[in-house]
Amino acid sequence: MSEYIYGIHAVRALLMNAPERLVEVYALKGRDDKRLQPLLNELYRLGISVQFFNRQTMDKKAQDEAHQGLIARIKVARELNENDLAKILQDRENPLLLVLDGITDPHNLGACLRTADAAGVCAVIVPKDKSAQLTSTVRKVACGAAETVPLIKVTNLARTLRDLQSQFNIWVVGTAGEATETIYKSRLTGPLALVMGAEGDGMRRLTRETCDQLISIPMAGAVSSLNVSVATGVCLFEIVRQRLAN
Numbered sequence: 001m002s003e004y005i006y007g008i009h010a011v012r013a014l015l016m017n018a019p020e021r022l023v024e025v026y027a028l029k030g031r032d033d034k035r036l037q038p039l040l041n042e043l044y045r046l047g048i049s050v051q052f053f054n055r056q057t058m059d060k061k062a063q064d065e066a067h068q069g070l071i072a073r074i075k076v077a078r079e080l081n082e083n084d085l086a087k088i089l090q091d092r093e094n095p096l097l098l099v100l101d102g103i104t105d106p107h108n109l110g111a112c113l114r115t116a117d118a119a120g121v122c123a124v125i126v127p128k129d130k131s132a133q134l135t136s137t138v139r140k141v142a143c144g145a146a147e148t149v150p151l152i153k154v155t156n157l158a159r160t161l162r163d164l165q166s167q168f169n170i171w172v173v174g175t176a177g178e179a180t181e182t183i184y185k186s187r188l189t190g191p192l193a194l195v196m197g198a199e200g201d202g203m204r205r206l207t208r209e210t211c212d213q214l215i216s217i218p219m220a221g222a223v224s225s226l227n228v229s230v231a232t233g234v235c236l237f238e239i240v241r242q243r244l245a246n
């Protein structure tokens with residue numbers, strides 16, 4: 001089984017993190033780009049087939065995806081699940097996890113993965129059945145982070161959160177606009193899972209009830225909530241700030 005990834009960021013990230021998954025690469029003929037040549041050199045070095053095509057053929061292969069002159073056919077990765085968490089968490093001194101409770105917009109998932117990578121999140125956890133899938137749009141928006149941050153799909157999110165609390169001593173912090181405690185007054189420096197809610201309804205009741213703490217981002221204006229990927233960025237980088245200041 002294979003799938004396609006598009007664009008320089010996605011191909012470079014896969015080349016750096018899981019080159020064994022690259023089957024073949026299609027590149028735009030005549031494209032003279034300083035960023036592309038080192039990447040092509042590395043592909044040649046690893047013996048990965050690179051074929052050159054004109055723009056019309058590349059656009060056809062990309063089927064409406066923006067490809068920036070580079071497409072890779074890759075082996076589908078094994079899906080990660082709750083059983084992979086122990087390995088990811090072992091030897092992590094101060095793990096930071098991001099939990100997305102039912103985000104369905106691929107752009108939001110891609111943006112959250114990108115921010116998670118930048119903030120040093122060790123895995124993103126989502127419920128198996130109620131989330132956007134790791135599509136090429138998600139990969140493109142994630143700018144390579146879909147290849148670097150493990151995405152764990154769990155059958156029962158509340159149970160996974162309880163396991164994180166009891167087995168790994170992880171403090172589970174949920175986010176909700178109406179929470180009285182703000183992120184800026186909370187101490188978020190220890191092992192932590194940050195939980196974000198879905199675009200429309202926020203966190204589900206059981207998820208919310210499982211959290212150790214609920215926090216909000218203070219809102220000064222007329223709108224009642226932020227876009228979830230924006231809220232994720234605000235929260236993750238406040239956590240990063242606190243950890244660096246510690």
Ligand SMILES: C[S@@+](CC[C@H](N)C(=O)[O-])C[C@H]1O[C@@H](n2cnc3c(N)ncnc32)[C@H](O)[C@@H]1O
Pocket residue numbers: 175176177178195196197198199200201202203215216217218219224225226227228229231232
């Ligand atoms: C668009 S909001 C959902 C709004 C939903 N009506 C609710 O009551 O939560 C999506 C998610 O972004 C996060 N979020 C957005 N604004 C927030 C805020 N001011 N404080 C904390 N989290 C926020 C939360 O995780 C929320 O579940």
